[in-house]
Amino acid sequence: QVQLVESGGGSVQSGGSLRLSCAASGDILNRYCMAWFRQAPGKEREGVATINPDGGLTYYRNSVKGRFTIDRDNAKNFLYLQMNSLKPDDTAMYYCAADSSLFWRYGNCRRASDEYRYRGQGTQVTVSS
DSSP states (O other): OOEEEEEOOEEEETTOOEEEEEEEESSOGGGOEEEEEEEOTTSOOEEEEEEOTTSOOEEEOGGGTTTEEEEEETTTTEEEEEEOSOOGGGOEEEEEEEESSHHHHHSSOOOOGGGOSEEOOOEEEEEEO
């Protein structure tokens, strides 16, 4: 059983930066797809970024490209999301997720949140204008 704990959220003004962290335990994550999802009040959960097991392939939703960077440290079992030039539309609860089968089944990690087996409790990001 994998446990994921996010941290690093907070309140910032538009244009500010935050770095989210996700600490994983329960297994070694070098075989896992990992991802960040977010959900704003009244909206559906959406994918923000994904990263394949060795960190060599990433995917970003269009609205965060050039502003957000996903990376991972498999030696420490951590996932990160560096968020720059934040906008009010980025306000949401951010969740990290992990799954050990997706990459080996599909060849990529760009899958919906429901396909990820493990998900953390989330960390809130609030961006004010």
